[in-house]
Amino acid sequence: MAVDFAQTVKEQADIVKIVGEYVRLRKAGAQNYSGLCPFHKEKTPSFSVHAGRQFYHCFGCGQSGDVFSFVQKIENVPFPEAVRSVAQKCGIPLPKRDFASPEEAAEHRQRGKLLELHEAATAWFEEQLQSPEGATAREYLTGRGLTPEGIAKFRIGYAPDSFHALRERLQSMADVETLRATGLFSWKEQEDGSPGPIYARFRKRVMFPIANEAGRVIAFTARTLETGEKAGPKYLNSPETALYSKGQMLFNLDKARQAIRADGGAVLVEGQMDCISVFLAGIPNVIATSGTAFTEAQVRLLKRYATRVIVNFDPDTAGANAAEKSIALLTEEGFDVRVLTLEGGLDPDRYVRERGARAYAEVLRGAPAFQDYLVERARQLYPGRDPKSKTEALNYLLPHIRRIPSRIARDAFANDAAQALGIDSALVRAELKDAAARRRDSLAPHQQALTRSEQILLQAFSGPRSSEAYLVAEGAWHEHEREFAAMRDDVRTMVERLRGRADGVDPLTAVEDEEQRKILAELFLSIHDAEPEADDVEEAVVAIRRSALEQQQRRLRAEIDQAERAGKMDEALRLTREMQDMTRRVRELD
Numbered sequence: 001m002a003v004d005f006a007q008t009v010k011e012q013a014d015i016v017k018i019v020g021e022y023v024r025l026r027k028a029g030a031q032n033y034s035g036l037c038p039f040h041k042e043k044t045p046s047f048s049v050h051a052g053r054q055f056y057h058c059f060g061c062g063q064s065g066d067v068f069s070f071v072q073k074i075e076n077v078p079f080p081e082a083v084r085s086v087a088q089k090c091g092i093p094l095p096k097r098d099f100a101s102p103e104e105a106a107e108h109r110q111r112g113k114l115l116e117l118h119e120a121a122t123a124w125f126e127e128q129l130q131s132p133e134g135a136t137a138r139e140y141l142t143g144r145g146l147t148p149e150g151i152a153k154f155r156i157g158y159a160p161d162s163f164h165a166l167r168e169r170l171q172s173m174a175d176v177e178t179l180r181a182t183g184l185f186s187w188k189e190q191e192d193g194s195p196g197p198i199y200a201r202f203r204k205r206v207m208f209p210i211a212n213e214a215g216r217v218i219a220f221t222a223r224t225l226e227t228g229e230k231a232g233p234k235y236l237n238s239p240e241t242a243l244y245s246k247g248q249m250l251f252n253l254d255k256a257r258q259a260i261r262a263d264g265g266a267v268l269v270e271g272q273m274d275c276i277s278v279f280l281a282g283i284p285n286v287i288a289t290s291g292t293a294f295t296e297a298q299v300r301l302l303k304r305y306a307t308r309v310i311v312n313f314d315p316d317t318a319g320a321n322a323a324e325k326s327i328a329l330l331t332e333e334g335f336d337v338r339v340l341t342l343e344g345g346l347d348p349d350r351y352v353r354e355r356g357a358r359a360y361a362e363v364l365r366g367a368p369a370f371q372d373y374l375v376e377r378a379r380q381l382y383p384g385r386d387p388k389s390k391t392e393a394l395n396y397l398l399p400h401i402r403r404i405p406s407r408i409a410r411d412a413f414a415n416d417a418a419q420a421l422g423i424d425s426a427l428v429r430a431e432l433k434d435a436a437a438r439r440r441d442s443l444a445p446h447q448q449a450l451t452r453s454e455q456i457l458l459q460a461f462s463g464p465r466s467s468e469a470y471l472v473a474e475g476a477w478h479e480h481e482r483e484f485a486a487m488r489d490d491v492r493t494m495v496e497r498l499r500g501r502a503d504g505v506d507p508l509t510a511v512e513d514e515e516q517r518k519i520l521a522e523l524f525l526s527i528h529d530a531e532p533e534a535d536d537v538e539e540a541v542v543a544i545r546r547s548a549l550e551q552q553q554r555r556l557r558a559e560i561d562q563a564e565r566a567g568k569m570d571e572a573l574r575l576t577r578e579m580q581d582m583t584r585r586v587r588e589l590d
């Protein structure tokens, strides 16, 4: 990726808009926007985006950088990918691609090929659904309440009862090694250990495509239409491939993400059929874990779009356990969580079909907060009113209470739980105290703050070279370089980096050290954008010189003491003269 192309993209991209696609941002100042950090758990926003300087910074976890580093981190892609992605978002035409290494080029080609093959397979499965052999599959889907429009919307298809038909369809597009890598085929190992001929993995199954966030098909879930012994598993998923990792994605996020971002909330269901039914019933912000246990990666993915989640899993034991695990992960990440349990033992798909979309929307609105749900569940699991049952119920709830990041919310939950279970709330609070202490210990040590003078100096050196503030600072630096040598190491390094940068280079780009970049980013976010006044810079320079000189005086005094005690009178005399010179220079500053 040519550097000048990246530069062009950076100049045209608006970081507020790009970040805004992942984080809900609010205006927090003339040029500042803030929101919940997508890189760490938090309930109150400490993540800022600066429109003027085009960077982001999190005061909580310290992540910061420009638009490319943001996309790199959030999409987990290398730099060239991030540049291309930002260019695409801004409608900037891409130059012909070049890669860092032949491996990277090969990997990119492979992914492109796999996407192409999935697209071809999806189209072919769709065709097969309309073929005479697809009749049973069509009946099955109609029986589940799906209209032709709904089927087309989700690109549902049918894999015929054939070992070879799919291979015949795809073999002109790729070599057999690439076909193996799609996950659409199986093969048997031969006697010499080499892989045998490939055959269709999915046969006589209804094919539900799984798309990535961009809407490209990357895998399938296949439901069998066989009955009896031959049927195999009811649902069969694509294996993990270069395109697909099941714990990393959420079903229907491609279609739901706009609505989720607009609303700030998502409905989380278990099965793909639940998700499809609820979506087609007119609830656009629904996504599914699609049969896997909810993972941390999925929570982080969701966090880019939502702050609230209604969990609506199946009402059986497995569903309740899955809901409980999901609640734990979501509350830990600071989500506002509610839990819906549908009456009559219905799953979302059947509920929507039997009671209608409006009834479902209604119960969604009335879904209880997760605290109420958990207290209710604790009482169901340990219904006795004896001390042993109460203790068990409390022990069931405590881990959930501890997980809540906000202390106020935690205490409120503890009090409610104590009351509901008939336990002394002091006891619950005592149990929680240990957890609070552990939480405090894990906090990072507070870093040293910049003095006001250091702030002004850094600000001056961050401005354009022709500005008055810069010229004053530069003049002082030039003249008193030896004195500045005594200032804080990291601040001095930053100044040197800023002074050494070429015209037009972003100050944050010039500072290489990550800790230092963080300090500078925090400074930019805390001050008004205007350049400092020349007078203020002069004053700051004096203050910094004074503190440097005073520091040297302290050191000299100690050295003089030491020399005198050791009887080195010549040395003591020389140091005393140096001290007098130092005192004179401090006086000159006044």
Ligand SMILES: [Zn+2]
Binding pocket: 037, 038, 039, 040, 047, 058, 059, 060, 061, 062, 063
């Ligand atoms: Zn953060």
